[in-house]
Ligand SMILES: [Zn+2]
């Protein structure tokens with residue numbers, strides 16, 4: 756389902772952004788982007804920090820946070836704020852134009868793509884004299900199986 760992300764293209768895009776905004780491009784920042792590409796899913800800043808240190812990257816929490824911030828600013832990352840949770844990130848390129856279903860019991864996140872939603876967004880925006888650029892939709896739901904749902908609770912994925 757997830758499409759192959761070209762890490763070199765993303766790195767180039769990030770380097771260009773940093774140069775334009777006059778931020779320093781450090782090896783740590785490049786490493787953060789590498790690890791994100793490896794994960795290929797949603798993650799929180801703390802999850803990424805823990806993963807990187809578990810892999811021996813020795814990176815500070817502050818660097819992880821600031822790099823995520825920069826990657827979001829240059830639109831390589833999408834930042835989501837799911838119900839009651841800390842912000843989650845994902846690569847914009849891994850699955851364009853998708854939305855999320857979130858289980859209100861266990862917090863499981865299901866991704867889906869539904870063409871009609873774009874049309875609704877455009878229609879609503881046009882009706883108000885605006886131009887739709889992007890959207891982010893979260894549908895709150897419950898898992899079909901209460902047993903599996905219970906089991907999902909506390910999972911970090
Ligand atoms: Zn997603």
Ligand SMILES: [Zn+2]
Pocket residue numbers: 858859860861862863897898903904905907
């Ligand atoms: Zn659930």
